[in-house]
Amino acid sequence: MTETSGPLLFLIAGEPSGDALGARFMAACKRLTGGRVRFAGIGGERMIAEGLESLFPMSELTLFGVFELLPHLPNLLRRMDQTVEEVLRLRPDAVIGIDSPGFTVRIAKRVRQQAPDIALVHYVAPTVWAWKPKRAAKYAAIYDHLLAILPFEPPYFEREGLACSFVGHSVVESGAGRGDAARFRAAHGLADDARVVAVLPGSRKGEVSRLLPDFRATLERLLPTHPNLVAVVPTVATVRDRVAAALADWPLRTILVEGDSAKYDAFAASEAALAASGTVALELALARLPAVIAYRLNPVTVALYRRFIRVKYVNLVNLMLDRMLVPELLQEECRPDRLAAELGRLLDDPATRAAQVEGVGEVARWLGQGGIPPSERAARVVLDLIAERQGGQTVDQAQRLSESPFKGEETS
Structure with missing residues (x-):
C-alpha cells in the first residue's frame, strides 16, 4: 500500500x-x-x-x-x-x-x-x-x-x-494498434519471407493445457503449404513456464514473448492470429489483425453453461456486429482440421482478410476508442x-x- x-x-x-x-x-x-x-x-x-x-x-x-x-x-x-x-x-x-x-x-x-x-x-x-x-x-x-x-x-x-x-x-488504451513490425522482425532476425502467425492460447493453466496441443497440430497441418511459417506466442508470467515447455517440440520456429510492447509488436508483424476466446480477441481487433477464435472447456462444464447461454457468439466483435465476422470454433468444432482451414483462408485469401480488418472499425468506436x-x-x-x-x-x-x-x- x-x-x-x-x-x-x-x-x-x-x-x-x-x-x-x-x-x-x-x-x-x-x-x-x-x-x-x-x-x-x-x-x-x-x-x-x-x-x-x-x-x-x-x-x-x-x-x-x-x-x-x-x-x-x-x-x-x-x-x-x-x-x-x-x-x-x-x-x-x-x-x-x-x-x-x-x-x-x-x-x-x-x-x-x-x-x-x-x-x-x-x-x-x-x-x-x-x-x-x-x-x-x-x-x-x-x-x-x-x-x-x-x-x-x-x-x-x-x-x-x-x-x-x-x-x-479499457482495452482501447492498451496500445494494441501501435505495434512496430519492423522492430519485431529485426529483434528476432526474421527473414523477409517469414510468415508470422500470432498464437494466443490464453492466460489460464487450463486453457493452455487444452488449446496448445490443437494449436500445434493446426500449424503442423499448414506447414506443407506454408513452409515459412513462424509462430509467435505472447504469454504472461502465470503460465510462461507451462507454455515454454509445450513449445519445445513444435515442428516450426516459435518465438515466446512477454509484455505488452513485445506482444503488440508481434501483432504488427503477424499476418493472422489463432487465439483463445477472451479479451485478447478485442486487442486483435484493435490491432486490425485477422483472427480465428477457439475455445474448449470441460464437457460437463459446457453442458451446464449451454442450459443458460442466450447469445449466438462468444467473441465480443461478433456479438456487437450480430454476425460471424471472426470465425469461432468452440468445443467439438475446435479441431486442428477446422482450425487449419480457417487460418489458412486468412493467410491465403486477401478478401477474407480485408473483410475482418474493415469490420472491426465500428466495434472499436463502440468500445470507446477516441475521446x-x-x-x-x-x-x-x-x-x-x-x-x-x-x-x-x-x-x-x-x-x-x-x-x-x-x-x-x-x-x-
Missing part, C-alpha cells in the same frame, strides 16, 4: 485481464488526484507496478470452470476470509471488484453485511444479456455503483435500481462517488476550481 495521503481504494482483480483494467484504473486515479490516492487489495504484475502490494498472489484466483475450481476450493475459501478481514481492518473508502465475480461478488456481499458504510463498486458488468439475467437484481442488492464496458449494458441494471455508468472498454480514456471515466465515477458520500468536491468540481482565475481568493 502506498503512503500517499488521499482516499484509500481496495481493488480486487482475479485474472490478467482484470489486472490490466486495474492498473489503468490506478494510473488514472493518480493522474486525477495528483497522486493523492492510496491502494490496497489483490492484483497481478501490472497493478503491482502501479503501486499495489498484493495481499496474496493473484494467480491463486485465476481459475475457470466447475472442475478446474473444485480442487482449489479450500484455499479460495481461506483467501476470501483473509480478504474480508483485511477490508474490515483497513476500512477503505471504496472496494472495487474487477470482474472475477465468483470471488469479488462474494467479498462484496460479506463487506456489505459487516461494513455497510464502505462504498462498493463492481468494474465490468456481468453479462446478464447473455445468461442469468436475475444477476442484475442480485448486484443491485449489493453494490452502490456498477461500471459497464459496453454501451448497451446500463439499462439492464438501472431498471433494478443500481446506478450504472458506461465507461468504455476520454475509459480508465479515466471509471476513475472519475469512483472518485466522485467517494467525494459525494463524504460531502467533498467531485473531480469535476476540483478541476474547475483549479482552472478558475479566482483560485485561492475568498468568495462570498
Whole structure:
C-alpha cells in the first residue's frame, strides 16, 4: 500500500485481464488526484507496478470452470476470509471488484453485511444479456455503483435500481494498434519471407493445457503449404513456464514473448492470429489483425453453461456486429482440421482478410476508442462517488476550481 495521503481504494482483480483494467484504473486515479490516492487489495504484475502490494498472489484466483475450481476450493475459501478481514481492518473508502465475480461478488456481499458504510463498486458488468439475467437484481442488492464496458449494458441494471455508468472498454488504451513490425522482425532476425502467425492460447493453466496441443497440430497441418511459417506466442508470467515447455517440440520456429510492447509488436508483424476466446480477441481487433477464435472447456462444464447461454457468439466483435465476422470454433468444432482451414483462408485469401480488418472499425468506436480514456471515466465515477458520500468536491468540481482565475481568493 502506498503512503500517499488521499482516499484509500481496495481493488480486487482475479485474472490478467482484470489486472490490466486495474492498473489503468490506478494510473488514472493518480493522474486525477495528483497522486493523492492510496491502494490496497489483490492484483497481478501490472497493478503491482502501479503501486499495489498484493495481499496474496493473484494467480491463486485465476481459475475457470466447475472442475478446474473444485480442487482449489479450500484455499479460495481461506483467501476470501483473509480478504474480508483485511477490508474490515483497513476500512477503505471504496472496494472495487474487477470482474472475477465468483470471488469479488462474494467479498462484496460479506463487506456489505459487516461494513455497510464502505462504498462498493463492481468494474465490468456481468453479462446478464447473455445468461442469468436475475444477476442484475442480485448486484443491485449489493453494490452502490456498477461500471459497464459496453454501451448497451446500463439499462439492464438501472431498471433494478443500481446506478450504472458506461465507461468504455479499457482495452482501447492498451496500445494494441501501435505495434512496430519492423522492430519485431529485426529483434528476432526474421527473414523477409517469414510468415508470422500470432498464437494466443490464453492466460489460464487450463486453457493452455487444452488449446496448445490443437494449436500445434493446426500449424503442423499448414506447414506443407506454408513452409515459412513462424509462430509467435505472447504469454504472461502465470503460465510462461507451462507454455515454454509445450513449445519445445513444435515442428516450426516459435518465438515466446512477454509484455505488452513485445506482444503488440508481434501483432504488427503477424499476418493472422489463432487465439483463445477472451479479451485478447478485442486487442486483435484493435490491432486490425485477422483472427480465428477457439475455445474448449470441460464437457460437463459446457453442458451446464449451454442450459443458460442466450447469445449466438462468444467473441465480443461478433456479438456487437450480430454476425460471424471472426470465425469461432468452440468445443467439438475446435479441431486442428477446422482450425487449419480457417487460418489458412486468412493467410491465403486477401478478401477474407480485408473483410475482418474493415469490420472491426465500428466495434472499436463502440468500445470507446477516441475521446476520454475509459480508465479515466471509471476513475472519475469512483472518485466522485467517494467525494459525494463524504460531502467533498467531485473531480469535476476540483478541476474547475483549479482552472478558475479566482483560485485561492475568498468568495462570498
